[in-house]
Amino acid sequence: MPHVLATTAAIAIAFATVPTPKPTPFPLGTLQPFGTDTPAPAPASNLPEIGRVRAATPGCAVMRDLVIPSFAAARRADVRFAQTRVRLPQYIDFVDDPEHATDVFRESALSRLDQDATAILNETLVLNKALGDPRLKDTSDPQVAAQKAQLQQLYNTQQARANQLQEFVMRQRNAIAKNGMEDSGAFNGRNASPTPINRDAPAPVLTAPPGMPILNGKIAMADKNTINDWSGSMAAAVRASENMAARTFLPIAHGCR
Numbered sequence: 001m002p003h004v005l006a007t008t009a010a011i012a013i014a015f016a017t018v019p020t021p022k023p024t025p026f027p028l029g030t031l032q033p034f035g036t037d038t039p040a041p042a043p044a045s046n047l048p049e050i051g052r053v054r055a056a057t058p059g060c061a062v063m064r065d066l067v068i069p070s071f072a073a074a075r076r077a078d079v080r081f082a083q084t085r086v087r088l089p090q091y092i093d094f095v096d097d098p099e100h101a102t103d104v105f106r107e108s109a110l111s112r113l114d115q116d117a118t119a120i121l122n123e124t125l126v127l128n129k130a131l132g133d134p135r136l137k138d139t140s141d142p143q144v145a146a147q148k149a150q151l152q153q154l155y156n157t158q159q160a161r162a163n164q165l166q167e168f169v170m171r172q173r174n175a176i177a178k179n180g181m182e183d184s185g186a187f188n189g190r191n192a193s194p195t196p197i198n199r200d201a202p203a204p205v206l207t208a209p210p211g212m213p214i215l216n217g218k219i220a221m222a223d224k225n226t227i228n229d230w231s232g233s234m235a236a237a238v239r240a241s242e243n244m245a246a247r248t249f250l251p252i253a254h255g256c257r
Contacts, residue, residue, distance in 0.1 A: 058135065059143025060256035066130040067147055067249055073126035074158060074242060080123075081238075084116040084165065085231045089224040095172075096220040102176055110176070114169045121162040127155040143252050150245040157241035161234045164211060171212070 091113060094106035130136075131151055139145035213230040215223045 057143070057256075058138070058141045059147065059252055062133075062135055062144055062147050063249070063252055063256055066133055066136070067151065067253075070127045070130045070151055070154065071242075071245075071249075073123040074154060074238075077120045077123035077158060077161075078238065080116055080119050081161065081165075081231075081235065084113065084120075085228075085235065087112055087116070088227045088231055091172075092215070092220055092223045092227055095215060096218060096223055107176060110169060110172050113165070113172075117162060117165040117169055120158075120165065124155060124158045124162055127151060127158060131155060146248050147252065150248045154241055154245045157238050161238055164234060167212060 087109065091106070091109040094100040094103075094109055100106045131148070136144060136148045136151075139148060211230075213226045215226060217223070
């Protein structure tokens with residue numbers, strides 16, 4: 001009986017024009033777009049086994065042990081980010097509501113976004129670990145070199161998305177804290193009377209680092225459009241990155257069956 005080396009997994013590789021192959025000892029999985037707005041479901045439990053790979057070349061070993069787990073991690077991050085994209089405009093409702101600008105409802109919504117950012121960042125660690133594998137150090141093999149290059153660009157895009165989301169959460173926590181101190185009159189001095197905030201006054205000019213959304217804090221529809229454009233641009237960048245990697249990985253995976 002053939003020796004089985006590992007557990008089950010799936011690789012979601014983006015070529016809509018490529019037909020789904022029949023189950024083979026090498027788990028090519030279901031071919032579908034990576035990073036789409038409607039993410040793929042979690043890998044099924046009856047997928048082909050990893051380990052019974054006829055080809056024992058360095059490129060196939062990298063495919064089996066590093067690329068497949070990395071693609072699985074990227075897909076899990078995409079599923080989580082799709083949930084994040086739903087939560088972001090919901091959070092904006094609290095940001096632009098004077099009654100919830102500093103209360104527990106806004107903080108709770110932001111905490112869920114923080115959890116998303118942490119989960120997505122943890123998935124990027126799978127790719128980071130794969131890039132540190134000794135088998136990728138010898139790039140004299142063209143397949144190994146190609147897979148390393150695509151894993152690196154895939155990691156860079158995934159990491160950028162996680163960092164952007166974490167930066168957003170941090171800036172929003174600072175905004176909540178600042179608003180809370182303004183409401184309490186903490187900026188007015190020990191003996192000064194608190195100055196009430198004029199919620200009808202024009203919103204101050206806000207700045208943000210390149211790539212970060214700028215919220216006016218007053219008009220929910222405008223802020224939702226801004227936040228949706230921001231999350232959509234990140235999703236598109238990740239999708240393009242994953243599809244680029246798929247063009248390299250797919251022929252190598254077929255050759256390892």
